[in-house]
Amino acid sequence: MRMRAMMLVLFVLTLVLVVPPLASAAYKKTMVAVHYVDPQVIDPHVARAYSSLIIPIQLYDKLVDYKGATTEIEPRLATSWKMEPDGRTWSFTLRRGVKFHDGREFKADAVKFSFERLLALGQEPAGFYQALDRVEIVDDYTVRMRLKYPVGPWLQILANIKGGYIVNPNVMQHEVKKDGKGDWAQAWVTENENGTGPYKLVKWDKGQQLVLQRNPDYWDKTWDTSKALDRIVVDIIREDVGRRLALTSGKGDLLIRSMSPEEFELVAKDSKVQALAVKSLNPNYIPFNMASGPTANPKFREAIASAFDYDSLIKNILQGHGSRLRGPLPSTMPGFNPETPMVSRDLARAKKLLQESGVDVSKVELELNLLTGVRWTQEMMELLQSNLAELGIKSRLAPSTYLTMIGKWQNPATRGAMYTQYFSPELADPYSLLDRVYATGAGWNFIGYSNPEVDRLLKIGRESMDQGQRMEAYKKAQVLVANDFPAIYSQEMTGLFAFNKKLKGVTFNPTRFEAWYFREMSLEE
């Protein structure tokens, strides 16, 4: 009897605690953006994943940026610029009347500091800036950048999502010195901010939520603040289903991440949801190990590429959301050459090529490396397996985490035969897709690709100041690359996004895949 009474009391107590949390004082223009992972690092000179960058891009400005949905360059903290004929010196006139979030005036010293910091930290965002030698202060509102060698897409690089952010020199108050070496305030800037951007970070509950508040002193007077979002809550929901449900139940207004085809089809039917399928700049492909094993044989590679069922991938696995990739560059990329040869499935031809290659398939078992946890990638590699089986080639899937897969491929001894590669180019320029992968010895050239003629053309693309000459070089290079069969060029990715129909101004810029500018948005009542 006592036991039962106790249990009843406990039960009632439990119910009493179940009170739905009261909504806080209603902010008229609050938007809930649903993210899939905690950003972990919001230092704009360190963060490398777009899942992290989505936050600092709201908090900091660059000198220039890509305008809206285009790849046109627009002035931001720099109002005008000039390049010297030798291509090694760029002068920038800086915008006046800009304040950092702590009230400090933005001047040339902040630009010098920011680029010094970027290079000193030497992490991924600095990768594009290796040509930068130094930044000189001419006067309070003029800086001069000296490059070690001319760089064709220099403005594009300054506009891109990685690296060129202007950070308040005041952050150095938080510098930590260890063993006599300073950390450039990295530990502080990892989770705090001090920029000039349209939003400020007011709260970050790690792993759960971030809250951004509009900067009332933002320099851009063309920004219509009567419509602008005053507050953005970034909700972190790791599960696909949870994110979708948040959107359809009205708890979320924008899904930051591109969805799987299945999830997309489910939300597209919802009348309150705007479903957006956009062509991106992202190529998806399956590179071969060109340095060792049977895949070092060009005819063998061509045979496999001719056996892969590209149409089935797009129609059945991606449910129509994707398009054929013609060579290493997507068709949306400036400098794309429509004459680039495209391999299509031709099983008879594949078998013939296999025979010509001279590879004895009875002695072959190909290891296919892929990422765990991404369903369409898994299905794509299973499709590849079945296509390989049609050629009598045995294979096995070896899924792993991203870092482990990259780690395996960095070491020639542990590489498999093929792996899955997907890129989100930061520049609307072939430089961002070709150099890092196809230049001999390049940082992301895991496949051992080396073609001296391609190297020569890539160098022109990198260093020439003549845009016409650059694009010509890239046009030739991509044809040469395609003819070497370094990969199965499987598809151009289609971005699948969904958001509240009442959310306006959701602007997709292909150089910022999944990294939206909240300042462009407004939420109708």
Next chain:
Amino acid sequence: MRFWSYLLQRLGFVVPILFLVTVIVFVISHVIPGDPAHVIAGMYASEAQVHTLRQEFGLDRPLWEQYWISFRRMVAGDLGTSLYTKRPVLSDLITYFPATLELTTFAMLLAIVFGIPLGVISARRTNQAADQATRFSSLAGLSMPAFWVGLLLQILLGFSWGLLPTRGRVDSLVTLDHPIRQLTGIYLFDTLVTGNWAGFKDVAGHILMPGVVLALGPLGLIVRMTRSSLLDVLREEYIKTARGAGLPENRVIYRHALRNALIPTVTVIGSMYGFLLGGSFVVESVFDWPGIGLWGVNAILNLDFPAIIGATLLYSLLRIVCNIVVDLSYYFLDPQIKLAGKYEG
């Protein structure tokens, strides 16, 4: 055996075990392919930049030297710095561990508070309706995957009926207006003690679903263990004697039988608590609960060596402490241990 020598003997094993754990984890994490320096340096990095980062992280030194450096630091209380976030690993652990501690403790309390009485009811009404119902539901609790139950509850209680929040530990908008003073990191406690009623309601609402889901497995286990061990004890001679002497049934059960019946249950509770404190990754994932389960998995995915070692050290320490506490609790639960000690001493 005397209490203090019992305790000392147990504690004596802690340091060697932890040492062994660090060695094993260190070796394993360095054997997995993957170079964090190369990834952090990024796609455009030159060899020189990668090399600089490797030097900075100390990854260019021989393995034994790397271990020795981190071991010396650990002994001094410095668990190193996360390769990725640059925060001290210890401060990350302090940030994320209270969330796991709170959730796990809440879940275990639920499981104990409901489980033991249910187990007793089940044992007293063997094979009757109450017993059947309890046994069925405890089996269900043990068998249903937490992932599935969690999602189901989220959909029903959260998205469809809007009764409870579906994710996280707090609503940032609520805590912006009613900030939680971080006294212990246990939000239920911190909000109550500081009179932050709005914060308390928010936190309580958030912990309910993940707490219940996490409690299901332990609840099922505790019910079954309590029931079966109580049934065993109730068959003992001294129970027949007590009943024969005319003692009221409640006294027989609660004063005499339950104490002995609880011994195996306590072992299981302690063991489960230690295990769950390592962070239930599944529940934390489904409910976006910012605990060390999630944090530890991120450390592994990022190949963040100092963080991986820090996390593993913590898990090991927790398991060891829980086992010791359970061992010591026998002292108070089982008079025979005390008596044996006194006899020998």
